[in-house]
Amino acid sequence: MLFMHRGPFVFEYQNRAAWFHALFGSGILIRSNKDTPWIKPRVRIYTDYKSPYAFVANKRLFELEDAHGVELEWLPYTLRIPEFMGTVEERTPHFWRKVRYSYMDARRHANAQGLTMKGPRRIYDAFYSSAGMLFAQRHGLFRPYHDTVFRRFWSHDLEIDELSDISGVIASIGGSAEEFEAYVHGPARAEHDRIIDEAEALGVFGVPTMVFNGELFWGGDRIDMLIERIRIRNRSQRRWAAATGRDEATGLVISA
Numbered sequence: 001m002l003f004m005h006r007g008p009f010v011f012e013y014q015n016r017a018a019w020f021h022a023l024f025g026s027g028i029l030i031r032s033n034k035d036t037p038w039i040k041p042r043v044r045i046y047t048d049y050k051s052p053y054a055f056v057a058n059k060r061l062f063e064l065e066d067a068h069g070v071e072l073e074w075l076p077y078t079l080r081i082p083e084f085m086g087t088v089e090e091r092t093p094h095f096w097r098k099v100r101y102s103y104m105d106a107r108r109h110a111n112a113q114g115l116t117m118k119g120p121r122r123i124y125d126a127f128y129s130s131a132g133m134l135f136a137q138r139h140g141l142f143r144p145y146h147d148t149v150f151r152r153f154w155s156h157d158l159e160i161d162e163l164s165d166i167s168g169v170i171a172s173i174g175g176s177a178e179e180f181e182a183y184v185h186g187p188a189r190a191e192h193d194r195i196i197d198e199a200e201a202l203g204v205f206g207v208p209t210m211v212f213n214g215e216l217f218w219g220g221d222r223i224d225m226l227i228e229r230i231r232i233r234n235r236s237q238r239r240w241a242a243a244t245g246r247d248e249a250t251g252l253v254i255s256a
Helices: 014-026 051-069 081-085 091-110 125-140 140-152 163-172 177-185 186-201 220-244
Strands: 002-006 009-013 042-047 070-075 209-212 215-217
Touching: 042 051, 051 070, 051 091, 051 140, 051 220, 070 125, 125 140, 125 163, 125 177, 125 186, 140 163, 163 177, 163 220, 177 186, 209 220, 215 220
Parallel strands: 042 070
Antiparallel strands: 002 009, 042 209, 209 215
16 A cells, blocks of 8 residues: 655555556556666765765765665775875975864864764875775675774774774674685775776766766765756656656666
8 A cells, every 4th residue: 555645635545556647647657577666866976984074974975865766886985195185294384274174164064963073193094994895885784884984983993094993893793804804915905996996087086976977076065966966867767758658767668
């Protein structure tokens, strides 16, 4: 049994087809092998655990799944700080004013979400934490890993460039530290570097970066623009399906 609210009224429908007929008004239904009436659009997100702005963007990004029906694909983009910021000796007073402001601004966002954000104690190579993300995804542990690493790193309770620390996180959420370390010493570096190369070929240079339909959105302040693109895509898909009898994204035949 399915229900639909329209103003003060609640309408009851016997099956999915009747519900979609009422919802879209045209009587069309996208059918797949699993009777899934809609294929979720995918948003790819590049992130790095040592980025304060990536940390504070997490909440809104995860909300996209429920609020806008998208599938999120998380990938590491491990920032190489000296490459784009130069050595400490090369940094100017102007640079340090910008850094101080950036952390102050990120901390405001963190405080609004009830998050702890302490300034990083040094420059980190986040490869181990990025490899941990890939390992956790393969073992169905991504969300607890992701949340734990961000929270503990920004609380000064985790060193993301220490293999033993990341192995400890993997073990604490139910994974195998031994298998993770074998992955790190095996294919992890090549896989990690391939992901970085692919990201840069797309134009990625910082985090968080969201990629949707080939378009890049850098920073948490671009999430609203991303949402608008998702809405436009969904409206376009519905119009295209109604006009052609096929789903725009998948080519699935639509039957009346």
